[in-house]
Amino acid sequence: MTKELADLLISDENILPLDEYEKMYPERELQKGAEVTRLAPSPTGFIHLGNLYSALADERAAHSTGGKFYLRIEDTDDKRKVEGAVESVIRTLRYFGLNFDEGAEIDGDGKYGPYFQRQRASIYHAFAKDLLLRDLAYPCFCTEEELTLVRAMQTENKLNIGYYGKFAKCRHLTEEEIRKNLDEGKPFVIRLKARGDASVKHTFNDRIKGEITVPENDQDVVILKSDGIPTYHFAHAVDDHFMRTTLVIRGEEWLASLPIHIELFSDLCFKMPAYAHTSSLLKIDGDTKRKLSKRKDPECSLDYYRREGYLPAAVMKYLMTVLQSNFEEWERKNPDAPYTDFKFSVAKMGKSGALFDLDKLKDVSKDEMAKLSSEEIFSFLSDWTNEFGSESDRAHFKDEGYVLRIIRLVTGDGSKKRRKDIVTASQGVRLFDYFFDDSFAPDYVYRFDAKIVNSVLEEFSKVYDPADDGGAWFSKLKDVAARCGFAAENSAYKENPDMFIGNVSDCAEIVRVAIAGSPNSPDLCTIMNILGRDRSLSRLKKAMI
Ligand code: GLU
Numbered sequence: 001m002t003k004e005l006a007d008l009l010i011s012d013e014n015i016l017p018l019d020e021y022e023k024m025y026p027e028r029e030l031q032k033g034a035e036v037t038r039l040a041p042s043p044t045g046f047i048h049l050g051n052l053y054s055a056l057a058d059e060r061a062a063h064s065t066g067g068k069f070y071l072r073i074e075d076t077d078d079k080r081k082v083e084g085a086v087e088s089v090i091r092t093l094r095y096f097g098l099n100f101d102e103g104a105e106i107d108g109d110g111k112y113g114p115y116f117q118r119q120r121a122s123i124y125h126a127f128a129k130d131l132l133l134r135d136l137a138y139p140c141f142c143t144e145e146e147l148t149l150v151r152a153m154q155t156e157n158k159l160n161i162g163y164y165g166k167f168a169k170c171r172h173l174t175e176e177e178i179r180k181n182l183d184e185g186k187p188f189v190i191r192l193k194a195r196g197d198a199s200v201k202h203t204f205n206d207r208i209k210g211e212i213t214v215p216e217n218d219q220d221v222v223i224l225k226s227d228g229i230p231t232y233h234f235a236h237a238v239d240d241h242f243m244r245t246t247l248v249i250r251g252e253e254w255l256a257s258l259p260i261h262i263e264l265f266s267d268l269c270f271k272m273p274a275y276a277h278t279s280s281l282l283k284i285d286g287d288t289k290r291k292l293s294k295r296k297d298p299e300c301s302l303d304y305y306r307r308e309g310y311l312p313a314a315v316m317k318y319l320m321t322v323l324q325s326n327f328e329e330w331e332r333k334n335p336d337a338p339y340t341d342f343k344f345s346v347a348k349m350g351k352s353g354a355l356f357d358l359d360k361l362k363d364v365s366k367d368e369m370a371k372l373s374s375e376e377i378f379s380f381l382s383d384w385t386n387e388f389g390s391e392s393d394r395a396h397f398k399d400e401g402y403v404l405r406i407i408r409l410v411t412g413d414g415s416k417k418r419r420k421d422i423v424t425a426s427q428g429v430r431l432f433d434y435f436f437d438d439s440f441a442p443d444y445v446y447r448f449d450a451k452i453v454n455s456v457l458e459e460f461s462k463v464y465d466p467a468d469d470g471g472a473w474f475s476k477l478k479d480v481a482a483r484c485g486f487a488a489e490n491s492a493y494k495e496n497p498d499m500f501i502g503n504v505s506d507c508a509e510i511v512r513v514a515i516a517g518s519p520n521s522p523d524l525c526t527i528m529n530i531l532g533r534d535r536s537l538s539r540l541k542k543a544m545i
Helices: 003-009 018-024 049-063 085-095 117-133 144-156 175-183 232-242 252-267 302-308 312-323 327-333 358-369 374-388 391-398 400-414 425-431 450-463 470-483 490-495 504-516 524-531 533-542
Strands: 036-039 068-071 137-140 189-192 201-206 210-215 222-224 247-251 274-278 281-285 288-291
Touching (some): 003 117, 003 175, 049 068, 049 085, 049 247, 049 274, 049 281, 049 302, 049 312, 085 302, 117 137, 117 189, 117 222, 201 252, 201 274, 210 252, 247 252, 302 425, 312 327, 374 391, 374 400, 374 425, 391 400, 400 524, 450 470, 450 504, 470 504, 490 504, 504 533, 524 533
Antiparallel strands (some): 137 189, 201 210, 281 288
């Protein structure tokens, strides 16, 4: 195509000579083997678990090799743009402890920006024009209606869908015809002039999938839309070249487009980056495994984990086990090491679907929670109540000393055995409800009749002394048990169960239900201690039936 016509098709004063771009965005000076990766979300919704999974792989691949991890916003689809989506990506990834080195709205050396695709229009224009000049692209004036008709005909005749071969109507327009269309003010897109033959296959080495077979590209895909904004394919080739990405980690749904990308890199004379196509996250649903769905599964949204109050470290650790099958074993040997110490390898990521199991995440979460000090747990739960808790939760957490005493009941305060009661903040906060009168909701279910229950509670009220230590407290409980017909000693009960109405632990259960509202709780003496004398006595009284 003549320069004059190419200028008519793409008139952008900001275009620079092509080698200027090479100088502007030079190869990065990094150590050998360092990977440059990127997260490239479209701001068309809020980021989900699949993005975080991919971002973790990106981050690890870059930072474990001394490379760079950057954020590029693929905002070419203005119609689907969601306000606040970019901020949400940044906030969410920060919450999970993933740090970018550079990219949209993040300081860093930032030499490879702008990182919002809409701000890079002239770079795409420069290279699209170059393809026009080299006869590797052409303008297409087909209307939506025409294209729809062709697609319907292709479907009917069971042909491949697309703009290719004899269906590529505008591929052979003469310069005169193009000029005429332009004079008539017809809108147009720029298409790639595919040179491949889809029946010819090549092998391609994907870092995750291994050797795969890909056909040559025969599709004249759109590279610039009618508003001059690039499509994903074109922007991907231009940006990943000039941002000097060495490894593109993206979802396996992009595998089908790989032939287009191979052709684009070759036409643009750019060196191809390596690719790693990640498997989809799956979940067990009844008897089958299926893809996690943004629509059906609340756990797909990253907000879910914040709202439920999962420790970010637990989510990341669990995602590591999903990413790398040998992580769990490493973690068992190095329970206290940060996951970043693990030797990550893209090649070891699963070739087929990766199973995401919420129950496993809960186990990891429990273990991670049990590694925190009482003060750390307080601060995590307190932050959660500030954002997601009720007014009454927030009021409870104002009394730091009181809440810390409750937390120490779980943590054992470094001396006693640590309990693993807390899984998430939302569940942990509810676990403490019975320590506050306004949220104490007892379920007075006893396994003994009213006479026995009332006599235990009455007798225990008489002898209870908040000054007693655990030993004294328990010996009083044993006295009460004996007086009310229970066995004071386990051994006595075991020998002659018929002589007693129950064991000392059955008697303790009555007091427990009265005090904590349920038959399960941590150490009862300490609970009564935390509640204080008056509140404890009033609960014993209130619980009589
Ligand atoms: N914007 C694309 C997406 O959100 C990025 C795919 C890629 O990582 O190349 O799916």
